[in-house]
Amino acid sequence: MDGTDFPQDLMQTQRAWNAYRALAAPRPCNVTALRRRLLRLSVRLWWHPYWTQGQGRALEGRQ
Numbered sequence: 001m002d003g004t005d006f007p008q009d010l011m012q013t014q015r016a017w018n019a020y021r022a023l024a025a026p027r028p029c030n031v032t033a034l035r036r037r038l039l040r041l042s043v044r045l046w047w048h049p050y051w052t053q054g055q056g057r058a059l060e061g062r063q
Helices: 008-018 031-046 057-062
Strands: none
């Protein structure tokens, strides 16, 4: 690892995305709401401004 410091909001969004194990439950409630939330978190992660801030991080961070 190169010791890159990620922005706090990006880390919080990633933690929220990782914590979304509710969809893996045998019979989750409100599946549509859970999927929408997960989709919103995914979009925030993918399009976060951090990934466009030079030094080729966009390709390195997403692979």
